[in-house]
Every structure is written in structure tokens, then in C-alpha cells.
Amino acid sequence: MRIYTLAAASRITGIPTTKIARLEVWPKVVLVVFHKGHGLRPRFVSKNKFKEDFVEFRKQGSLSCVVTHAAVDGCNGIYAVRGSGDPRLVTVHNGRIYCDCPDYSQISQSLPQGRQGACKHIYAVLRFHAISSLAEFVREQQQTVPLF
Ligand SMILES: [Zn+2]
Numbered sequence: 001m002r003i004y005t006l007a008a009a010s011r012i013t014g015i016p017t018t019k020i021a022r023l024e025v026w027p028k029v030v031l032v033v034f035h036k037g038h039g040l041r042p043r044f045v046s047k048n049k050f051k052e053d054f055v056e057f058r059k060q061g062s063l064s065c066v067v068t069h070a071a072v073d074g075c076n077g078i079y080a081v082r083g084s085g086d087p088r089l090v091t092v093h094n095g096r097i098y099c100d101c102p103d104y105s106q107i108s109q110s111l112p113q114g115r116q117g118a119c120k121h122i123y124a125v126l127r128f129h130a131i132s133s134l135a136e137f138v139r140e141q142q143q144t145v146p147l148f
Helices: 006-013 047-062 102-110 120-128 134-142
Strands: 020-025 029-034 043-046 066-073 076-082 088-093 096-099
Touching: 006 020, 006 029, 006 043, 006 047, 029 047, 043 047, 047 120, 066 120, 076 120, 088 120, 096 102, 096 120, 102 120, 120 134
Parallel strands: none
Antiparallel strands: 020 029, 029 043, 066 076, 076 088, 088 096
């Protein structure tokens, strides 16, 4: 999963990507190294900051997504989600939530088996059901009473 990206470093530091030379991923931190000539010294950013940004960026993206159609049957459902890019299908099945976008498949491939990930379309569906976080969704799905 590409968590430690120049774009993320830019959002976190507030410095444009054009001024960032490279990222060095250390065991607990990421060293952000800037191009010479801008008077910027290398800066350590905690890995947790990048993880928070990863989620926050997708939650922000979900705000411009609209759930245009929902076919819900008990706990399971199919949702058409329209964002800035191609329309996507989000599916809730057997307590898991899936999306057909490339971001979601990248996230899923990089997570340990069985862990739930989320793209902006999934956050849009969660918001559609007034669920504020993925953790809340997972918790609700593990309970006996179906949420939706
Ligand atoms: Zn998606």
C-alpha cells in the first residue's frame, strides 16, 4: 500500500511536492528530504501521521461522492457511488464491504488476510448509513443485530 507518498508528505508538511526530493522510510519515522535551494531542512514525520493522512484523504474524497442508488437486502447491499472519477459499485456482503475501484484493490492486496480496507467510495457508503469510521462498521458487522 502506498502510504508514504510525496503527495501525502506534501499534505502533512504543507510544502508542495515540487520541493520534496525524496522520502526515506525508517523503522518508525519517515524522513522527508527537500530539494536544495529552498532553505528547507530534512524533516522527520511519524509513520502514524502518514496513516492518519491516508484515511483522512479518503474521507475527504468521499465528501464529493454521492450514493446514487442503493439496493439493500438485510445486511447485504449494492451501492452505486459517483465521485470525481468513474462511477463505482460498492458491495456489502457477509459482513465485508468491497469496491470495484483500483484504489480499493490496491489497499486490499496490501492488507493482511481478512483485514477490511476502505477507499473514498466505501467511506461514502458508510456516511450514507451515518457510520463515521471503518472501525465502527467492522464492530457493527461483528454484532448479532445487523446494521443494514
Ligand atoms: Zn472505491
